[in-house]
Amino acid sequence: MRFAKRMDHFSEGIFTKLLDIKRRRLDNGQPVIDLSVGTPNIPPAPHIMKALGEAAADPANYIYAVNDQKELLQAASDWYRQRYQVELNPETEICSLLGSQEGLAHISLSIVDEGDLVLVPDPCYPVFADGPLLAGAELYYMPQKEEHNYVIQLQDIPEAIAERAKFMLVSYPNNPTTAMAPDSFYEDLIAFAKKYDIIVLHDNAYSELVFDQQTCGSFLAFPGAMDVGIEFNSLSKTYGLAGARIGFCMGNSAVVSMLKKLKSNMDYGMFIPIQKAAIAAISGDQSDVARVRSIYEERRDMLCEGFAKLGWPISKPEATMFIWTRIPAHYDTSEQFATDLVTRAGVIVTPGSAFGPSGEGYVRLALVQDMDQLQQALHYVEASGMLIPEELSR
Secondary structure, eight states: OOOOGGGGGOOOOHHHHHHHHHHHHHHTTOOOEEOSSOOOOSOOOHHHHHHHHHHHTOGGGGSOOOSOOHHHHHHHHHHHHHHHOOOOOTTTSEEEESSHHHHHHHGGGGTOOTTOEEEEEESOOHHHHHHHHHTTOEEEEEEOOGGGTTOOOGGGSOHHHHHHEEEEEEOSSOTTTOOOOOHHHHHHHHHHHHHHTOEEEEEOTTTTOBOTTOOOOOGGGSTTHHHHEEEEEESTTTSSOGGGOOEEEEEOHHHHHHHHHHHHTTOOOOOHHHHHHHHHHHHSOOHHHHHHHHHHHHHHHHHHHHHHHTTOOOOOOSBSSEEEEEOOTTOSOHHHHHHHIIIIIOEEOEEGGGGOGGGTTEEEEEOOSOHHHHHHHHHHHHHHTTTSOHHHHO
16 A cells, blocks of 8 residues: 655654553553643533534534534624624634634645745644645744743744745744733734735634733734734633534635635535534623633642642743643653653653654643642652652652
8 A cells, every 4th residue: 555645744643642651551550640632621601502402402403514604604703803803704704613723734735835835833733833744835943932932033034934935823822832922023923924925824722811810812903914814713722612623714815715615625514503502602601711711720820839849840821721841950851751750650741842843841731630630640740759850869
C-alpha cells in the first residue's frame, strides 16, 4: 500500500501518546489525574441542555442540515454585537464550524496552495501548524517569548518572509501560553497585514475565561480588522459544549465565502439539535458564563498556590483554562519532566515541546478536574518527592 506524502509531516499526536500512558496506568490499577487535554468537565447550563434535548426528540430534526439555519446565523450576529460591539452580516460574514478544530484544520485548504508560506505562532496549539501543513504550506514560526509576555514581535519578522506570507494565525488569550495581547498589538497586526497583503485568522476561543476582573474583546472590533481577516470563536469552553463541536468563523466576507464553499463539499452541516443548543447558549441567559469563569479561576488559584508551597513557583495565568510554566530547574527537558510526573506521581500534563520549538522547557496544565482531584494531584506530587532535586533529597 502507498499513502500520501503529506502524512510524512505528522507523527502520533502527543495527546494520543498521553492517553495511552493513562490507559496503561489505569489497567494496572494505578491512580491517574489527567491535566493534559483541555477537555472541559463543566456541563452546559440547564436551558442549553433542555434546548438540545427537546430538539433531539423531534424526528423532523434528523435530516441533513446542509446549511446553517437563519436563526443560528442571526443569533451569532446578535451575540457579536452585544458581547463584542461588532456588526456582522449574518448571511455573508458568518459561517458555523464543527468545532474550531475542524475549521482550523480545513481553512488553509481554501487559502493556500502548495508551497505558500503561512505564519504561525511558536509555541502554538498544534492544529495551527497542522492545518497549513495539510494544505502543503511552508511554515514560518513567529516566536512567543516569555520576555515579551508571549506577544509576537511583528517587527522581528524578516521583510522577505513577510512579503512571501499569504496567511497568518494569531490567538490571544493564548493557548498554550495563557497570555493576553494589548490593543496596540492588534493595531500593529492590522497594519502589518495590510502592508504585506496577508490574511489574518484570530482564534478567540478563550475571551470569556479572563480572570481578576479583566475583560477581553474581539480582534474584529479594531478598525480595519474586517478588511484583512476573520476570527474563530467557540462554544466549547464558555458554554460547556465541547463534545457538541460548535464554532464560528466570522469576519471578512471573501474569506468566509471561500470557507463556506469548501465546507459545502466536505460536510452536510451541523446537526440541527446542536444548532438549537448553540442558539440557546449565545442568545439565552448569560449568567452562567460568570460562574464557569469563577470555577476556572478557583482551580487556577489552588494549583498555583499549592505547587508554590511544594517548591515549584508558578505565576497565575491571566486567562484561559490552562497554566503554562517552566519545568523545575533540575529537569533538562519538558518531556523528561512530564514522563517523570506521570510515572512517579500519576499526574499527566502536556510537555511544552508538543506545541513547537519554543515550547521546550515548559509544560501546560489543563484546569479540567474538580477541586478535590486537584488537591489529590498536589498530594501525589508531594508524596513523590520529585520536585526536590535528587542530591537534596539524600
